[in-house]
Amino acid sequence: MIKNFKWLLLVSLTFVACNSDEEPFVDPNSTDGTPLTAGTADFSKYVSLGNSLTAGYSDNALFYAGQDSSYPNILASQFALVGGGEFTIPYMSDNTGGLLLGGTQIAGTRLYFNGTGPVPVPGTPTTDITNVLSGPFNNMGVPGAKSFHLLAPGYGNVAGVLSGQANPYFVRFASSPSTTVLADALAQNPTFFSLWIGNNDVLAYATSGGSGTNQTGNLNPATYGPNDITDPNVFANVYNTLVDQLTANGAKGVVANLPYVTTIPYFTTVPYNPVPLDAATAGQLNAGFAAYNNGLLFAQSNGLLTAAEVARRTITFSASSTNALLITDSYLTNLTSFGIPSLRQATSEDLIVLPARSFIGTTVGGNPAQVNGVSVPLADNWVLTKDEIQEVRVATDAYNATIESIANAKGLAFVNANALQTQIANGGITANNFTITSAYVTGGGFSLDGVHPSPRGYALIANKFLEAINATYGSNFKGVNVGLYRILYPMDPLNF
Known part of the structure; x- marks a missing residue:
C-alpha cells in the first residue's frame, strides 16, 4: 500500500511539473526558437568591404538614413545578439545627400517621388569631403569603387578627386591620403568580413549605354576609362588578393556574386516600342x-x-x-x-x-x-544594345565563376545575388507578407535611381546574407522583418 502510494505521488508531481505556468524558452531571433548561436563564426569585429551597395547608397545618393539601412548595418544588428561588437559607419552630414569639395558642390542631392516622378530634393549638401572623419570604420563600402580600386594607393587622396584618380567618398574616411581600402580594413583585425564587389566593373559600361570599352585582354587597369569593362583576369587576381589577405589571420566571412545588371529597373522600365x-x-x-x-x-x-x-x-x-x-x-x-x-x-533584345x-x-x-x-x-x-548586353553578361559570368570558386576554396559563406535578383525581376520574392519585385517605384525592391535597393530591398539582401552564414557556420539567425523597412523616403529630410 505504501509502495503504491509512493508511485501515485511521483506521478502526481510529474503531472504538476508538466502543467506549471513556466513555458519553455523560445528565442524569437532564431530560425528554430532555440537559443541564438554564432555557430563557428566570431562576429566580435565585423568589417564590410564593397561599393555603393555596401555603403547603403539609395535614390541616387548617399545619406545618413540610407547608411543606417545598409545591409552591413542590418547584419551588424543581428551579430550584436551573439557577441558582435560596435559597428561604426562614416556617416554623411545630412539626409539631403550630395557632396561638397571645399564648398563647391560636386555631387547632387538624393531623389524623392513628387507624385509624378523622381526629382532631386531641394537644398544644398552639407557634407564636405575636406572634413575628414576620424576612424576606423567598420563599413568600408565606397560608392563607385571597382574591384581593383580596393587595392589602389591614393584612392582616398583629395588631390585626385577632380581628375578621377581618387574617390570623394573614401577621401572622407581614409586613414591617410596614401592608404588603400583593403589596408584600412585589415588594420582593424577583423574576425568576420563581408565582401560584395565587382558590380561597378560592368555597371558603368551598362548604364552609359555601352559607351565605354570592353577591356578584356588588357591587364593594366591604370589605362581603363571610367565606363570600361574590367578584364576578367584582372578581376580574378584582385579578388584572390582581397580574400587571401582578409582570411590570412583566420577571419571567416561571407561573399556575394553579381546580379545581371540587365535585370534592374534602370534597364527594364522604358519599353523599346513606346x-x-x-x-x-x-x-x-x-x-x-x-x-x-x-x-x-x-x-x-x-x-x-x-x-x-x-x-x-x-x-x-x-x-x-x-x-x-x-x-x-x-x-x-x-x-x-x-x-x-x-x-x-530597337527590338525586345535591346x-x-x-x-x-x-x-x-x-x-x-x-x-x-x-x-x-x-x-x-x-x-x-x-x-x-543586344551585343553590348552580351558583353556585360560574359564578363559578369566570368567574375561570378571566380567569386564562387574562391568562396568554395576558402570555405566562405556564399550568397547567390545573381539568382536572387533574377527571382525578384521575374515575379518577385514574398517575405513577411510582402512581395518584393523590381517594378520601378512600386515594386518595393529598388530605390528611385533604378539601380540601388530601397531600405526594404537592403533588408531582404541582409536576410539572404544571414541565410548563407547560417548554412556555412551553423548559426541560426532568423533575420529581420522586411515589412519594417520603408520603400520610399519623403522629401523632408527631417520627417523620416
Whole structure:
C-alpha cells in the first residue's frame, strides 16, 4: 500500500511539473526558437568591404538614413545578439545627400517621388569631403569603387578627386591620403568580413549605354576609362588578393556574386516600342526613310550586306501605339563611306536606359519634324544594345565563376545575388507578407535611381546574407522583418 502510494505521488508531481505556468524558452531571433548561436563564426569585429551597395547608397545618393539601412548595418544588428561588437559607419552630414569639395558642390542631392516622378530634393549638401572623419570604420563600402580600386594607393587622396584618380567618398574616411581600402580594413583585425564587389566593373559600361570599352585582354587597369569593362583576369587576381589577405589571420566571412545588371529597373522600365503614331505621321516617316531603306537594298545587291542585316536595319513605322524607337548601333556593318548611317529600330533584345524616358519624344531645337527616338535616332548612351548586353553578361559570368570558386576554396559563406535578383525581376520574392519585385517605384525592391535597393530591398539582401552564414557556420539567425523597412523616403529630410 505504501509502495503504491509512493508511485501515485511521483506521478502526481510529474503531472504538476508538466502543467506549471513556466513555458519553455523560445528565442524569437532564431530560425528554430532555440537559443541564438554564432555557430563557428566570431562576429566580435565585423568589417564590410564593397561599393555603393555596401555603403547603403539609395535614390541616387548617399545619406545618413540610407547608411543606417545598409545591409552591413542590418547584419551588424543581428551579430550584436551573439557577441558582435560596435559597428561604426562614416556617416554623411545630412539626409539631403550630395557632396561638397571645399564648398563647391560636386555631387547632387538624393531623389524623392513628387507624385509624378523622381526629382532631386531641394537644398544644398552639407557634407564636405575636406572634413575628414576620424576612424576606423567598420563599413568600408565606397560608392563607385571597382574591384581593383580596393587595392589602389591614393584612392582616398583629395588631390585626385577632380581628375578621377581618387574617390570623394573614401577621401572622407581614409586613414591617410596614401592608404588603400583593403589596408584600412585589415588594420582593424577583423574576425568576420563581408565582401560584395565587382558590380561597378560592368555597371558603368551598362548604364552609359555601352559607351565605354570592353577591356578584356588588357591587364593594366591604370589605362581603363571610367565606363570600361574590367578584364576578367584582372578581376580574378584582385579578388584572390582581397580574400587571401582578409582570411590570412583566420577571419571567416561571407561573399556575394553579381546580379545581371540587365535585370534592374534602370534597364527594364522604358519599353523599346513606346512610340504612338497615327497613319499620316507614320506615312510621312516612312517616306522620309525610303532613301535609307533603298540604300540598304543597294548595299545588299553589291554584296556589302546580308539579307538578314538588311531586314534588321529596315525602318518601318505604322499607325500603332507600339512603334519601336529609332537607334544608332555601332555593331552594324559600317557603311558611312557610302552615306548610309548605322541606324535601325530597337527590338525586345535591346534595353533603353531609365533616363531616356524624359528624352524620348523631345525635339531638336524645337523642330517638330526632328523628334528624338522617332525621326532622330537615339545616341549610343541611351541604349544598351543586344551585343553590348552580351558583353556585360560574359564578363559578369566570368567574375561570378571566380567569386564562387574562391568562396568554395576558402570555405566562405556564399550568397547567390545573381539568382536572387533574377527571382525578384521575374515575379518577385514574398517575405513577411510582402512581395518584393523590381517594378520601378512600386515594386518595393529598388530605390528611385533604378539601380540601388530601397531600405526594404537592403533588408531582404541582409536576410539572404544571414541565410548563407547560417548554412556555412551553423548559426541560426532568423533575420529581420522586411515589412519594417520603408520603400520610399519623403522629401523632408527631417520627417523620416
